[in-house]
Amino acid sequence: MGERSDHPQGQGATEDSGAREIEATVVLGLRITDWPALRAAARAAVEDLDFEGVDPAEQRRELLREVSEDPNAALGVLLHPDRLVAAMPGVDALGGTLEISVTEDFAPDFAELFPLDGDEEGSGGVGDWTLTPRTACLLHAQLLGLADAAYDDLEEHEGEPVLESEEHEWAVLGRLPTRTWGLHRGWRRSMARAFDDLADDLALGEWPLPRCPAEDIALRMALADARNLLGAQPESVADMMGDLPADLYDYDWDGCLDELFGVYGPEDGDPEADTASRTEELIAATHPEGWFLPYEDAEERDAQRGYRR
Structure with a gap:
């Protein structure tokens, strides 16, 4: 007999090993160094979003206006949990929230x-x-x-x-x-x-x-x-x-x-x-x-x- 292994083997092992619910907390410190580039990326992300409900076109226009004027709104679109998780293979988003706060005491060096x-x-x-x-x-x-x-x-x-x-x-x-x-x-x-x-x-x-x-x-x-x-x-x-x-x-x-x-x-x-x-x-x-x-x-x-x- 071979040596025993605690790792799952055989068909379906990958699905079983990943069937866990995990809560991840990520804290990022960010400094905006190129606002035009950030704005352009956020606008492109908004264009890729699917809007539902009343007047999807107006929803898109309003969000485009927000990310064009407010760096916090632009970051909010790019850092949204659904968007981040979508880039990870083998992971489904179960929900999440995003909070962005401005560091009041930040000053350039x-x-x-x-x-x-x-x-x-x-x-x-x-x-x-x-x-x-x-x-x-x-x-x-x-x-x-x-x-x-x-x-x-x-x-x-x-x-x-x-x-x-x-x-x-x-x-x-x-x-x-x-x-x-x-x-x-x-x-x-x-x-x-x-x-x-x-x-x-x-x-x-x-x-x-x-x-x-x-x-x-x-x-x-x-x-x-x-x-x-x-x-x-x-x-x-x-x-x-x-x-x-x-x-x-x-x-x-x-x-x-x-x-x-x-x-x-x-x-x-x-x-x-x-x-x-x-x-x-x-x-x-x-x-x-x-x-x-x-x-x-x-x-x-x-x-x-x-x-x-």
């Missing part, structure tokens, strides 16, 4: 993104000046704060006009030129996104170079707020920096004005005027609806990038 000892090409430096980790960190925080405040304005006031003597009741939109005070909700949402677009540049290790008049205004507001915060609350700024390395060019706001503006922008106008003056002339001569049109030599931002709120 500015020391890695803007290395002080990097070469000129890699760090984005021009001559001896460079955007330092601490400057990038403070500017990133101000841009996100302005975006949040602009979205808060929108949620609280919707399409109400900003009234003279009541502009203090608006966190951000009341600080914009008066000719924008009566503009519609869609314009205000695009203005809030301009702050986010520049913050995203920093989070990717890129200099926040304004690509349109709206971003020019947004960056100047963020620089002004960063300067004011540093002057009023230096200890709070120091706490924000943590272990980020210090540098001679930290908080060089004049350097930011010289190096971050004018890479893209208007070339027409008085040749004797500086970049800021030409940009101000363009903004004054252009209806605010045109402030989001990219400068001729700037790369256009992804039109499908959506809004944070």
Whole structure:
């Protein structure tokens, strides 16, 4: 007689060995590094889904809209338990749930993104000046704060006009030129996104170079707020920096004005005027609806990038 084995043998052994119900818990930490690629994958996944019930076409359109605007919705489609299990041979899904939460304390590693000892090409430096980790960190925080405040304005006031003597009741939109005070909700949402677009540049290790008049205004507001915060609350700024390395060019706001503006922008106008003056002339001569049109030599931002709120 042969040696006994505890493993099932013969016809049907594979089915018997797999006939178990298992509850699996998977915890993933994710960082979105390419939102357009994630969005495209999520849209493709939605196109492959089968919808049932009332008006399947409308269900598909609504889900496509959600994944096009919200990274959490895009992840939800791609990480859905049914979709994950479908890629595993020999497994049937018995049900499951998906929970996605945003890590509130996440912050880009500015020391890695803007290395002080990097070469000129890699760090984005021009001559001896460079955007330092601490400057990038403070500017990133101000841009996100302005975006949040602009979205808060929108949620609280919707399409109400900003009234003279009541502009203090608006966190951000009341600080914009008066000719924008009566503009519609869609314009205000695009203005809030301009702050986010520049913050995203920093989070990717890129200099926040304004690509349109709206971003020019947004960056100047963020620089002004960063300067004011540093002057009023230096200890709070120091706490924000943590272990980020210090540098001679930290908080060089004049350097930011010289190096971050004018890479893209208007070339027409008085040749004797500086970049800021030409940009101000363009903004004054252009209806605010045109402030989001990219400068001729700037790369256009992804039109499908959506809004944070």
